[in-house]
Amino acid sequence: MNQNLIIHGAKTNNLKDITVSIPKDKFVVFTGVSGSGKSSLVFDTIYTEAQRQLIETFSAFARKRMPKLSRPPVDEIEYLATAIMIDQKRLGKSSRSTVGTVNDILSYMRMLFSRCGEPEHLPQAMFSFNLPDGMCPDCLGKGQVHKVIVEHFVDFSKSLNQGAILHPYYKVGSWMWKEMIGSKLFDADKPLQDWPQSELDTLLYAEEFSLKEVSSDNFKKTYEGLIRKVERNRNLKDEEDSENNKQSIEQFFEDGVCPACHGARLNERSRNIRVAGKTIVELSALELDELDRFLADIDDPLATKIVAKIRRILGHLIDIGVSYLSLDRPVATLSGGESQRVKMAKQLDCDLTGLLYILDEPSTGLHPRDDKQLIELLYGLRDRGNSVYVVEHDPDIIEAADWVIDIGPKAGKHGGTVVFNGSIADLKTADTATAKYLEAFQNPPHRTYQRRSAVDYFEIRDATVHNLKHVSVKIPKGIFTCVTGVAGSGKSSLIHDVFLNEHPEAVVVDQSAPTKSSRAIPVTYIGAFDLMRKELAKRTGEDAGLFSFNSKGGCPTCKGAGSVAVTMGFMDDVRMTCETCGGSRYRQEVREIDCDGKNITDILAMNPSEAYEFFETKEIRKKLQALIEVGLDYMAIGQPFSTLSGGECQRIKIAAELYKKGNIYILDEPTTGLHMADVHKFMDIVDNLVNQGNTVIIIEHNLDVMSRADWIIDMGPEGGNRGGEVLFTGTPEDLIHCEQSYTGKYLKL
Secondary structure (H helix, E strand, O other): OOOOEEEEEEOOOOOOOEEEEEOOOOEEEEEOOOOOOHHHHHHHHHHHHHHHHHHHOOOHHHHHOOOOOOOOOEEEEEOOOOEEEEOOOOOOOOOOOEHHHHOOHHHHHHHHHHHHOEOOOOOHHHHOOOOOOOEOOOOOOOOEEEEEOHHHHEOOOOOOOOOOEOOHHHOOOOHHHHHHHHOOOOOOOOOHHHOOHHHHHHHHHOOOEEOOOOOOOOOOOEEOOHHHHHHHHHHHOOOOOOHHHHHHHHHHEEEEEOOOOOOOOEOHHHHOOEEOOEEHHHHHHOEHHHHHHHHHOOOOHHHHHHHHHHHHHHHHHHHOOOOOOEOOOEHHHOOHHHHHHHHHHHHHOOOOOOOEEEEEOOOOOOOHHHHHHHHHHHHHHHHOOOEEEEEOOOHHHHHHOOEEEEEEOOOHHHOOEEEEEEOHHHHOOOOOHHHHHHHHHHOOOOOOOOOOOOOOEEEEEEEOOOOOOOEEEEEEOOOEEEEEOOOOOOHHHHHHHHHHHHOOOOEEEOOOOOOOOOOOOHHHHOOOHHHHHHHHHHHHOOOHHHHOOOOOOEOOOOOOOOEEEEOOOOOOOEEEEOOOOOOOOEOHHHHOOOEOOEOHHHHHOOOHHHHHHHOOOHHHHHHHHHHHHOOOOOOOOOOOHHHOOHHHHHHHHHHHHOOOOOOEEEEEOOOOOOOHHHHHHHHHHHHHHHHOOOEEEEEOOOHHHHHHOOEEEEEEOOOHHHOOEEEEEEOHHHHOOOOOOHHHHHOOO
16 A cells, blocks of 8 residues: 655745645645645645755765755655656747657657668668758758848948948958958948949859958968858857847848758758658658558558557657647747647656656646546556646546645635645535535536627638638627637637737737746836835935845845756756845845835735735835736735746736726636636636726637637637638627537537
């Protein structure tokens, strides 16, 4: 009999010194209202301690070269297993990493083509676009090249001496400018618009040739056309080029498909090898279920074992609901939910047992139709002798759990306790918010809604982006429209790639961090912190700059970040609390400044309601009120964005826009991270936005959100090539009668 995992005295974040026993080798769901402490328990306590203890098992030699990770604030954790986190963190930014590479399918495909390819057998490396043997020599295996935008690169009204070449490398007086002028090929004082075409072609596009007039016996000088040269150098640059350098020169370039390989990434010889009549490029472009069907017909004895292995991994991906992806899809283009499902499929091919799998809302991005497949995969991980711990709000996932731990009763300082720990059967008789909403989900009361009507529309005509099949549709103005459909059906293509392109003024509120700055906190993003510092300066007589951790008041050790980053090499970087300031971000003398019994650290630890009472300025209070209205009153106003969930980030963005009128709001799966009780509060926010005269468009799978919509656009019928059509437009009441729609079958009114 397996011993339970037992946590003694967990105090992470808002956890109130909890002790809890959690079954092992079971599928356990952790639930509770947003901000209740679920993540603090599962990720910040269990997973963090498992990671720390794993590093402690390394040799002394290895540990000396690695940071000593801080132990989470917990007295003890008994019977802790090796933990694997399957989160929604993107799999990478590199265009070289694809669905096929991260799941090793392309490695087996290369083996298949090296053994069974026709008309010749090539080494396996010849089929890798990441290796010199196989990559296209023109784009170096990227499939795309950087092409110069001529009108951004050259000002034809100027001469070379006047700065006609706008690229910073050719700034007048620079080394490369002097080299160009020193070639003695051009009249540097004549405006380029007066040059003959032949000279312009030489200046910009000439292949490299020797400059006899300026060469010597010891040093041969050459000239190469400027555009040809900068394109070649830019395409040779590593993808991980510094962000500052990218931003300074990216205005001169646009991405284009490589003219040599036409985006295939491989060299010509490798592109011409076929198995069963198809090249590896053609097979990589097929949707995963199409590829599976193709491989099923291969009967070459040399291919039997390889094909079986490929189809096994493909089966996991298809079962988990991403059959519409292809092997050549860059992982940088996957959503958080898609990234998580691809990671999960990889783990399903792992033979290790006795592990602790920790998942963060695996239902994100899944249509209710696909919940059953996800549940079966979670059962698969469990049945192989592993513990599966899932943070989740989806009623179907909670219903399927072996065990449920409900954290609450409310959020922030009003949460942090275990309000239920038991079986799903016992949960249904408990008195918790989760139990209440599960009952409502299973036996929904008949509700009627007052639908708003539109008098005008935005119109999309003949859209063909990605999988959209000449879609024409009207989106109502001034009401709440919900765009639905199974994963990969074309929802995001329709709204993000078509509608947003036509209406760039729309406010996009997704779940990414509100800003790239790691220093930002909620009150900086909503524009309240500058006002707060001014009021603090007035009330204390001190310089306002002292209350800025990015300026005079910042800790000298961490430069106001509150933590320092430690590179782990083969693992994700770890941020460790700054020992000098204790994570407060401020230097000691600033922390000693008193304002009515509070210092700056105390103030940033306040929740919005507490800060509302502390500050007197009307504009500050208005901005804090917005945080309260979007349901973030439990959150500290100085909480780092890195510690916030996607749902919390999204609500902060909404708070910053809350009192504006006449806007178009696009919200992408806003219920991610929200408990069922919080969804109803969120919908009140949406109603307020619409009532103030805004247009709200939400991409969503949540049935409660759909039922509250004024108008629904349902995409489908399936994902990928079998999607991309508008199945239905109209009210939720009419959608339930649409036979083609999966959404209509699940929607209950």
